[in-house]
Amino acid sequence: MPVDLDADSVTLARALLGAHFRVGAITVRLTEVEAYAGSGDPAAHAFRGWRPHTRHLFEPPGTLYCYRSYGIHVCANLVSGPDGSGSAVLLRAGQVVEGLELARSRRPAGVPDARLARGPGCLGQVLALSLNDSGRRLGEPGLDLRPPQGEVGAIASGPRVGVSVAAGRPWRFWLVGEPSVSAYRPSPRMLPGALDDLDEN
DNA sequence: GCTTTGATAGACT
DNA sequence: GTCTATCAAAGCA
Numbered sequence: 320m321p322v323d324l325d326a327d328s329v330t331l332a333r334a335l336l337g338a339h340f341r342v343g344a345i346t347v348r349l350t351e352v353e354a355y356a357g358s359g360d361p362a363a364h365a366f367r368g369w370r371p372h373t374r375h376l377f378e379p380p381g382t383l384y385c386y387r388s389y390g391i392h393v394c395a396n397l398v399s400g401p402d403g404s405g406s407a408v409l410l411r412a413g414q415v416v417e418g419l420e421l422a423r424s425r426r427p428a429g430v431p432d433a434r435l436a437r438g439p440g441c442l443g444q445v446l447a448l449s450l451n452d453s454g455r456r457l458g459e460p461g462l463d464l465r466p467p468q469g470e471v472g473a474i475a476s477g478p479r480v481g482v483s484v485a486a487g488r489p490w491r492f493w494l495v496g497e498p499s500v501s502a503y504r505p506s507p508r509m510l511p512g513a514l515d516d517l518d519e520n
Numbered sequence: 521g522c523t524t525t526g527a528t529a530g531a532c533t
Numbered sequence: 534g535t536c537t538a539t540c541a542a543a544g545c546a
Contacts, residue, residue, distance in 0.1 A: 353527070355527075362527070363527085364527075367543085370542090370543085371542095372541090372542065372543085386527080386542095387540080387541060387542085388526070388527065388528060388541095389526065389528045389529080389538085389539065389540075389541095390526095390528095390538085390539045390540030390541060391528085391529090391538095391539065391540075392528055392529075394527065394528085396527090409527060411527085427530095438528070438529065439527070439528075440528055440529060441528095441529075479527070480527070480528090481526075481527050481528070482527060483525095483526080501528095501529095504528080504529095506526075506527085507525095507526080507537095508525075508526070
C-alpha cells in the first residue's frame with residue numbers, strides 16, 4: 320500500500336489529502352481531513368477507551384470506522400496507527416472524480432458538483448455509507464485508496480470543526496483553494512476562550 | 521430508566 | 534451570517 324496507513328493520525332491525515340478514495344462506483348479526491356489521536360485526545364471518540372460503538376477504531380490501520388452524528392448524518396473515519404491506539408482520520412470533504420451522476424442522484428437536486436461531498440455528513444451520503452460499513456477494510460472489494468497523483472496543492476491547517484475540547488490542536492488539514500472544503504464552524508458547545516490555547520502550540 | 525450532548529447540514533433573516 | 538431540527542449513544546441516577 321503506497322499510503323502508509325500505519326503512520327500516526329496527523330501524518331496520515333496529511334498523506335490522505337489529494338488521495339483518491341473509492342467506495343463502490345464513487346471515487347472522491349480527498350480535500351479536507353481531521354486527525355484524532357485515540358485515547359490521548361479528549362476530542363476523539365476513543366478517548367474513554369473501548370466501547371461497543373467505537374470498537375472498529377481499535378482495529379488495525381486501514382479499517383473504516385463510521386458513526387452517526389446529530390441523529391441523521393454518517394461520517395467516515397480511516398483508522399491510523401499505531402495499531403490498537405484508537406487513532407483515526409476523519410474524512411471531512413472531497414471532490415467527486417468518478418461516479419458523478421450517481422453522486423448527484425444521492426443528493427438533493429440543484430447541489431453544485433463542488434459541494435456534493437462538502438462536509439463529513441455529505442461525504443457519507445455521496446458514498447452511501449451506513450453504520451454497516453464500519454469495520455470494512457481498505458483493499459476489500461469495492462473499497463480502496465490511491466495515493467495522490469502529481470502535485471498536491473498547498474496544505475493549510477487549523478482547529479478542528481465542531482470540537483469543544485482541545486481546540487488548541489490544529490489537526491484539521493485541507494487543500495488551499497478547493498471549493499469542496501467546508502467552512503469552519505466552531506462547536507455550539509464551545510466554551511468562551513477555548514481558542515485562547517491556540518497560542519500555546 | 522432518564523437526561524444531556526454532540527467530529528452537522530440546511531433553512532432562514 | 535445566524536438559527537435550530539433531530540436522535541442515538543454516552544453519562545448519570
